[in-house]
Amino acid sequence: MSTLRKKLVMVGNGMAGVRAIEHLLKLAPEAYEITIFGAEPHPNYNRIMLSSVLAGGASMNDIIINDLEWYHSNGIRLYTGHTVTSIDTRQKKVYTDKGIESSYDELILATGSNPFMLPLPGAEKEGVIAFRDIKDTQIMQETAKTHRKALVIGGGLLGLEAARGLLHLGMEVSVVHIHEYIMERQLDEAASVMLRKELEEQGMKFLLKKQSEAILGKKRVKGLLFADGEIAEADLIVMAVGIKPNVELARKSGIEVNRGIIVNDYMETNTPGVYSVGECAEHRGIAYGLVAPLYEQGAVLAKRLAGVQTEGYAGSITSTKLKVSGVDVFSAGQFTEQPGSRALRYQDEIEGVYKKLVIKDDKLVGAVLFGDTGDGAQLFSMIKNHENIKGMEKELLLGVSSDALASPKGNRLETMADDEIICGCNGVSKGAIAEAIQSGGCTSVGAIKACTKASASCGGCKPLVEGLLQLYAGDNAVTVKEGICGCTTLGRDEIVAEIKRMELKTVKEVMNVLDWSNDEGCSKCRPSLNYYLGMLWPEEYIDEKESRFTNERYHANIQKDGTYSVVPRIYGGVTTPADLIKIAEVAAKFDVPMVKFTGGQRLDLLGVKKEDLPKMWEELDMPSGHAYGKTLRTVKTCVGSTFCRFGTQDAIGMGIRLEKAFERLNTPAKVKLAVSGCPRNCAEATIKDFGVVAIDGGWELHIGGNGGVHVRATDLLCVVKTDDEVLEWASAFLQYYRENAGWNERTAQWVERVGLDSIKQALDDREERLALKERIEATLRLTSDPWKQIVNEPELRKNFEPISQPETV
Amino acid sequence: MTKMLVGNVNEIDIKGSRKLLVGNTEIALFRLTTGEVLAIENKCPHKGGALSEGMVCGSRVHCPLHDWRVDLHSGNVLTPDTGHVKTYEVEIDPESGSIYLTI
Ligand SMILES: Cc1cc2nc3c(=O)[nH]c(=O)nc-3n(C[C@H](O)[C@H](O)[C@H](O)COP(=O)(O)OP(=O)(O)OC[C@H]3O[C@@H](n4cnc5c(N)ncnc54)[C@H](O)[C@@H]3O)c2cc1C
Ligand code: SF4
Ligand code: FES
Numbered sequence: 001m002s003t004l005r006k007k008l009v010m011v012g013n014g015m016a017g018v019r020a021i022e023h024l025l026k027l028a029p030e031a032y033e034i035t036i037f038g039a040e041p042h043p044n045y046n047r048i049m050l051s052s053v054l055a056g057g058a059s060m061n062d063i064i065i066n067d068l069e070w071y072h073s074n075g076i077r078l079y080t081g082h083t084v085t086s087i088d089t090r091q092k093k094v095y096t097d098k099g100i101e102s103s104y105d106e107l108i109l110a111t112g113s114n115p116f117m118l119p120l121p122g123a124e125k126e127g128v129i130a131f132r133d134i135k136d137t138q139i140m141q142e143t144a145k146t147h148r149k150a151l152v153i154g155g156g157l158l159g160l161e162a163a164r165g166l167l168h169l170g171m172e173v174s175v176v177h178i179h180e181y182i183m184e185r186q187l188d189e190a191a192s193v194m195l196r197k198e199l200e201e202q203g204m205k206f207l208l209k210k211q212s213e214a215i216l217g218k219k220r221v222k223g224l225l226f227a228d229g230e231i232a233e234a235d236l237i238v239m240a241v242g243i244k245p246n247v248e249l250a251r252k253s254g255i256e257v258n259r260g261i262i263v264n265d266y267m268e269t270n271t272p273g274v275y276s277v278g279e280c281a282e283h284r285g286i287a288y289g290l291v292a293p294l295y296e297q298g299a300v301l302a303k304r305l306a307g308v309q310t311e312g313y314a315g316s317i318t319s320t321k322l323k324v325s326g327v328d329v330f331s332a333g334q335f336t337e338q339p340g341s342r343a344l345r346y347q348d349e350i351e352g353v354y355k356k357l358v359i360k361d362d363k364l365v366g367a368v369l370f371g372d373t374g375d376g377a378q379l380f381s382m383i384k385n386h387e388n389i390k391g392m393e394k395e396l397l398l399g400v401s402s403d404a405l406a407s408p409k410g411n412r413l414e415t416m417a418d419d420e421i422i423c424g425c426n427g428v429s430k431g432a433i434a435e436a437i438q439s440g441g442c443t444s445v446g447a448i449k450a451c452t453k454a455s456a457s458c459g460g461c462k463p464l465v466e467g468l469l470q471l472y473a474g475d476n477a478v479t480v481k482e483g484i485c486g487c488t489t490l491g492r493d494e495i496v497a498e499i500k501r502m503e504l505k506t507v508k509e510v511m512n513v514l515d516w517s518n519d520e521g522c523s524k525c526r527p528s529l530n531y532y533l534g535m536l537w538p539e540e541y542i543d544e545k546e547s548r549f550t551n552e553r554y555h556a557n558i559q560k561d562g563t564y565s566v567v568p569r570i571y572g573g574v575t576t577p578a579d580l581i582k583i584a585e586v587a588a589k590f591d592v593p594m595v596k597f598t599g600g601q602r603l604d605l606l607g608v609k610k611e612d613l614p615k616m617w618e619e620l621d622m623p624s625g626h627a628y629g630k631t632l633r634t635v636k637t638c639v640g641s642t643f644c645r646f647g648t649q650d651a652i653g654m655g656i657r658l659e660k661a662f663e664r665l666n667t668p669a670k671v672k673l674a675v676s677g678c679p680r681n682c683a684e685a686t687i688k689d690f691g692v693v694a695i696d697g698g699w700e701l702h703i704g705g706n707g708g709v710h711v712r713a714t715d716l717l718c719v720v721k722t723d724d725e726v727l728e729w730a731s732a733f734l735q736y737y738r739e740n741a742g743w744n745e746r747t748a749q750w751v752e753r754v755g756l757d758s759i760k761q762a763l764d765d766r767e768e769r770l771a772l773k774e775r776i777e778a779t780l781r782l783t784s785d786p787w788k789q790i791v792n793e794p795e796l797r798k799n800f801e802p803i804s805q806p807e808t809v
Numbered sequence: 810m811t812k813m814l815v816g817n818v819n820e821i822d823i824k825g826s827r828k829l830l831v832g833n834t835e836i837a838l839f840r841l842t843t844g845e846v847l848a849i850e851n852k853c854p855h856k857g858g859a860l861s862e863g864m865v866c867g868s869r870v871h872c873p874l875h876d877w878r879v880d881l882h883s884g885n886v887l888t889p890d891t892g893h894v895k896t897y898e899v900e901i902d903p904e905s906g907s908i909y910l911t912i
Contacts, residue, residue, distance in 0.1 A: 036849065097910075180856075252872045258839075404868065449889075450888060450889060451888055451889065452889060453889035519867055519869060520824075520842065520865075520866040520867040521866055522866050522871070522878075523863075523866065523871040523876055526864065526866065529839070546822065546824040546825060546864070546865065547864070548866075549864065549872035550863065552860045553862075554862070557872070558854070558859075558862060558873055560874065562858070562859040731902070798820065799822065799825065799827065802827065802828055802829045802830060802840060803815060803816040803820055803821070803827035803828070803829045804816040804817075804820070804829075804830055806813040806814065806815045806829060806910070807811045807813055807814045808811050808812070808814075809812055809813060809814050809909065
């Protein structure tokens with residue numbers, strides 16, 4: 001070979017690197033003298049196909065991409081079974097573990113990635129492997145001949161493919177996954193659940209939401225211990241929980257590395273003459289783990305090395321498919337909904353078909369297909385090309401032309417196929433609704449909703465459901481007026497009026513007199529009636545704790561794992577060292593797993609066992625922060641004039657005064673207040689239900705703000721001069737809200753519904769304000785601290801303990 | 810099958826519940842307005858919510874986490890959701906009010 005050729009050395013003989021070389025050979029066959037070092041003892045092979053080898057679709061020989069003859073005929077010097085151990089970037093030389101040294105003009109690092117092995121105790125035991133290369137595949141094949149039970153940790157693409165292969169080899173296979181649904185990186189929950197069912201039918205088992213803790217066994221693995229104490233037996237454990245770019249060599253050699261080896265759009269590292277492609281490279285913050293983007297990178301690198309003009313690599317949108325026979329899964333792009341995007345879904349549980357298209361600004365940005373992936377390629381190309389799909393969304397989803405969709409409603413409903421989805425949120429088909437009407441005896445939209453869940457979520461399909469009702473039930477269709485819940489046809493105002501008119505004094509009475517359809521109501525009407533009665537008859541009504549939600553019954557927030565959280569009252573967010581010590585001591589004593597600040601400047605002790613609640617309250621000996629109820633939560637404050645150099649008023653003092661005045665108040669929904677000491681508004685008072693902002697010589701009062709799901713800034717109610725006036729207006733506003741809003745209606749919604757002016761008008765007259773103030777004070781005088789009460793009353797306290805120890809008889 | 814004495818009816822509030830642990834299984838006992846005491850496994854088929862913490866309406870309990878409804882007699886989840894919770898046989902001594910549970 002001519003010595004004029006430049007020396008090109010590549011470390012790593014895998015898919016991305018060799019693809020770049022193939023490309024380069026086409027563009028500039030004479031330019032380089034090429035040397036490749038590969039740690040594996042094989043020529044380059046198609047790693048993707050290892051899954052198929054395991055699942056019986058291919059043999060090892062089938063998956064070789066370039067055999068030794070190819071390297072030879074292209075003049076490539078190949079060192080298999082050689083690991084490059086160091087690079088001297090100044091002398092431009094690489095060294096291998098077998099003592100070979102090789103100098104280069106240009107160097108490509110294509111070292112791929114390493115499987116991520118969970119650092120579990122026992123992970124070094126025999127029988128614990130990854131799924132990455134031919135060696136792993138051979139171990140699985142050998143193990144299956146002598147052992148029965150396999151566990152795959154990781155329910156992603158790779159894990160499921162490994163599990164499918166092991167099933168093929170005759171092993172009993174369980175997939176352990178930390179999430180509640182599998183392939184959560186590629187699928188949404190609906191598609192994932194359908195996939196799981198399909199795989200279960202193939203014989204795969206699933207252990208979901210499981211945290212692995214230790215690998216059991218002496219020399220060889222015998223089982224896996226989970227954090228919840230359960231144990232699963234296993235003779236083989238395959239970890240497929242992720243990969244990490246293989247960057248050790250680069251890092252040691254002083255090449256810039258983050259998660260992967262950092263490259264620019266031309267695959268150049270920060271070190272002159274050194275390039276990187278493949279899973280080991282990080283481009284614009286992303287290290288890809290799929291072949292398609294790596295091939296695009298390889299093409300750019302080849303052009304660069306060949307001196308051909310290129311725009312460079314700009315990153316890739318990826319798509320994935322699960323290579324498991326019998327199930328078709330495809331996902332591409334951004335398949336979860338994000339702000340600003342909308343989704344169309346089609347779900348047919350009978351045929352096992354699911355489709356989801358995610359659309360943003362009239363462009364398709366993501367798709368998930370299950371069961372029928374025939375459209376995958378077309379959709380993927382539309383995603384990559386940023387095509388405008390306005391007007392053809394439904395056609396893409398349903399494969400029906402838009403003309404058919406545009407025809408008049410009745411007609412279209414009649415001709416619509418039975419498996420067409422009417423309610424996208426809940427995947428209810430036309431057939432299911434027709435069936436509910438024709439044989440299920442549903443004669444109202446409410447009944448159809450209760451029976452099929454159609455229109456139970458966003459309600460967007462309600463017109464279609466009504467149309468179907470007309471179509472199939474005809475004259476039998478009844479239009480039922482919907483009340484506050486399914487138990488009554490009466491609305492909030494009618495109920496309140498009737499309670500007043502007939503002086504109804506208990507929940508049961510209301511239900512009897514007003515003809516409730518469910519004798520004991522439901523979780524919607526019971527708490528609301530309990531609230532209305534308490535609001536209307538503060539002195540006489542005895543609160544029904546069994547009609548309150550869990551949080552309010554146990555005076556703590558129930559968390560998803562069934563534990564509770566405790567938030568002591570800290571007025572205005574101001575505490576003392578002594579109280580902090582007390583809180584810390586109680587937290588330590590009861591092994592509270594997490595202490596955090598709440599969104600409203602209070603301390604949250606999370607993860608408390610229900611049995612411990614009364615004991616903790618007793619030791620804290622502080623009032624309840626009511627962080628759980630439909631009640632005043634917190635009054636957030638800034639530093640104000642006490643310390644702040646801008647503050648014009650005492651925000652802290654004002655906040656404490658308000659919090660003390662209104663604590664324990666029952667309200668239609670939770671209520672949050674804030675006080676800022678100057679218009680800089682550091683306490684963010686303008687997104688609270690009632691916000692107070694100091695101005696020079698007075699206070700601005702704001703109402704109807706919310707920082708939750710629907711952010712709403714407050715409306716200015718008025719400006720007042722004195723602290724007492726702040727109290728007066730706050731009292732009047734809160735009581736007016738208590739008396740007029742629907743249960744569960746935040747002030748933000750309420751203000752929008754009734755209009756700011758109507759509230760201003762109602763509060764305008766001083767006499768009215770004072771009357772409202774008097775009523776709220778009468779109610780507040782009757783409240784007491786629930787924590788203290790439970791601590792002191794055995795009859796209440798018993799409900800926190802398990803019932804007596806069982807005795808066998 | 811074991812039968813055991815697990816407590817007395819007056820330890821459970823009406824429309825209230827108490828739980829107990831038998832082996833590894835948590836069981837929720839409910840006392841209805843009718844006086845009946847019913848026992849089911851304390852685990853919602855949806856996401857494992859503790860049903861003992863839920864609201865009792867008639868002979869149904871609403872799960873505290875996401876409001877699925879479980880019929881306390883049959884253990885069936887009510888439409889539109891689906892699923893089933895294990896139920897256990899309960900006997901009450903009319904004289905003493907003792908609750909016996911068969912597991
Ligand atoms: C079972 C399985 C199934 C897969 N299925 C799919 C799929 O369906 N679709 C898809 O797009 N992708 C799939 N992938 C991922 C795909 O195989 C990889 O993205 C791709 O192989 C990465 O190419 P690479 O060249 O960057 O790395 P590799 O192909 O891993 O090559 C890197 C090579 O470098 C060698 N090496 C590392 N360090 C050194 C050193 N210091 N000296 C010498 N040699 C070294 C390694 O031994 C290795 O052979 C799958 C992967 C696996 C394991
Ligand atoms: S709102 Fe004004 S007074 Fe309060 S902390 Fe901010 S700058 Fe200081
Ligand atoms: S866990 Fe019971 S409804 Fe979700």
